Amino acid sequence: MKRIDLLVVGAAEVATPLGTRALLGEDFGQLRVLAGGAVAVEGERIIAVGPQAELESRFEARMRLDAQGGTVLPGLIDAHTHPVFAGTREREFEMRMAGASYLEIAEAGGGIASSLAGVRAASLGELTALLAGRAERFLAAGTTTVEAKTGYGLTLEDELRGLEAIAAADRSSAVDFIPTCLAAHAYPPEFAGNHRAYEDLLAGEVWPAVVEQGIARYADIFTEAHVFDLDATRRVMEAAREAGLALRLHVDQLTPLGGAELAAELGARSADHLEHVSSEGCAALARAGVVATLSPLVPLYLRETQEAPARKLVEAGVAVAVSTDFNPGSCYCLSLFEACSWAALRYGFSAGEALTAATLNAAASLDLAGDRGSLEPGKRADILVTDLPNHLHLTYELGRNPVRNVVKDGRVVWSVGEGAVPCPAE
Numbered sequence: 001m002k003r004i005d006l007l008v009v010g011a012a013e014v015a016t017p018l019g020t021r022a023l024l025g026e027d028f029g030q031l032r033v034l035a036g037g038a039v040a041v042e043g044e045r046i047i048a049v050g051p052q053a054e055l056e057s058r059f060e061a062r063m064r065l066d067a068q069g070g071t072v073l074p075g076l077i078d079a080h081t082h083p084v085f086a087g088t089r090e091r092e093f094e095m096r097m098a099g100a101s102y103l104e105i106a107e108a109g110g111g112i113a114s115s116l117a118g119v120r121a122a123s124l125g126e127l128t129a130l131l132a133g134r135a136e137r138f139l140a141a142g143t144t145t146v147e148a149k150t151g152y153g154l155t156l157e158d159e160l161r162g163l164e165a166i167a168a169a170d171r172s173s174a175v176d177f178i179p180t181c182l183a184a185h186a187y188p189p190e191f192a193g194n195h196r197a198y199e200d201l202l203a204g205e206v207w208p209a210v211v212e213q214g215i216a217r218y219a220d221i222f223t224e225a226h227v228f229d230l231d232a233t234r235r236v237m238e239a240a241r242e243a244g245l246a247l248r249l250h251v252d253q254l255t256p257l258g259g260a261e262l263a264a265e266l267g268a269r270s271a272d273h274l275e276h277v278s279s280e281g282c283a284a285l286a287r288a289g290v291v292a293t294l295s296p297l298v299p300l301y302l303r304e305t306q307e308a309p310a311r312k313l314v315e316a317g318v319a320v321a322v323s324t325d326f327n328p329g330s331c332y333c334l335s336l337f338e339a340c341s342w343a344a345l346r347y348g349f350s351a352g353e354a355l356t357a358a359t360l361n362a363a364a365s366l367d368l369a370g371d372r373g374s375l376e377p378g379k380r381a382d383i384l385v386t387d388l389p390n391h392l393h394l395t396y397e398l399g400r401n402p403v404r405n406v407v408k409d410g411r412v413v414w415s416v417g418e419g420a421v422p423c424p425a426e
């Protein structure tokens with residue numbers, strides 16, 4: 001019998017999307033659901049998924065993790081977060097509850113600008129400690145890979161320090177952080193009278209420095225009438241692409257601007273938000289193979305009524321991912337389970353669609369679908385043991401964390417109650 005490192009047993013179901021690319025159209029939401037399934041792990045990779053009896057007859061495991069009748073899922077992947085911040089914005093939340101809009105608060109000097117002071121004043125050690133604490137909360141919520149944007153520094157030095165904090169937290173925690181430089185989140189106040197000079201700084205200094213240090217995979221921008229308009233976005237993102245960064249864009253979130261069409265034209269990996277995307281924008285994303293990364297918690301949190309047209313995007317043939325957009329302003333919630341429930345309630349996603357959007361399709365938006373995002377031989381062993389009696393409870397249950405154990409790269413890194421237990425030698 002082959003000796004392996006870990007066998008996950010005792011599951012009611014193992015539920016997972018399948019494949020090494022995003023699932024679209026008719027395939028979106030098609031899961032493999034294996035009642036009484038088990039997962040075999042060697043090193044940091046999955047080597048088999050199948051009926052428990054069969055895997056037990058093939059493998060002798062050093063450790064066993066008992067799912068105790070729960071559902072086993074792939075580690076969740078959050079493809080859009082802004083976790084590098086120091087200081088929260090609960091007063092803005094109160095203002096919104098009293099009727100102010102996100103744009104009104106931003107125009108009055110709140111919003112992104114109000115998060116700059118905290119990040120600029122924080123040392124690398126302080127930013128890293130904050131992020132490492134958030135990493136533990138992501139893990140506890142079942143998220144094993146987190147795309148992490150900077151964007152509250154908005155100077156070369158402060159953006160690079162944010163990226164260094166992401167790299168440090170990635171090394172010190174079990175979570176994989178995938179770094180994105182969002183130096184184009186807003187025009188910093190010092191450039192209020194001279195936006196073009198900030199665009200030149202991004203193109204001439206920030207993107208080249210980020211590439212030279214090899215410290216981010218993606219460049220991102222907030223394309224919106226009150227921040228970077230379409231012309232500015234084209235200039236800044238063409239420069240990022242020329243410097244060697246792949247692109248993600250915040251587009252058509254608060255107003256319909258045609259940002260999705262531009263994301264497609266620029267060959268972005270991901271177009272995010274999309275509450276106000278046009279029909280032409282949906283078609284352009286599908287043609288260009290850009291993933292639509294949606295954040296259903298954000299309109300809820302901002303009290304905006306317009307939802308992203310998720311079903312229309314799916315029907316147009318766009319790969320859809322679901323993220324939290326965790327940040328101190330527009331979504332102070334890092335639970336992808338919560339985002340999946342809201343994707344069901346607001347978009348009409350099935351549990352299978354929500355799971356695919358928060359695993360394999362999210363991985364595809366990060367160029368990682370060959371490596372993770374599903375439970376299959378060869379994939380990274382990022383595995384959740386939940387106490388859900390079946391996978392439909394993923395979206396059905398609201399506001400409760402069902403995660404019992406988190407396996408990251410083949411190791412049990414987080415548990416409520418008992419973790420993996422060694423198997424006595426025979």
Ligand code: NIG
Binds near residue numbers: 082298325328331
């Ligand atoms: O994704 N849209 C721009 N950025 C964030 C909000 C950031 C903030 O308000 O601090 C978002 O919603």
Ligand code: FE
Binds near residue numbers: 082250325
């Ligand atoms: Fe965002």
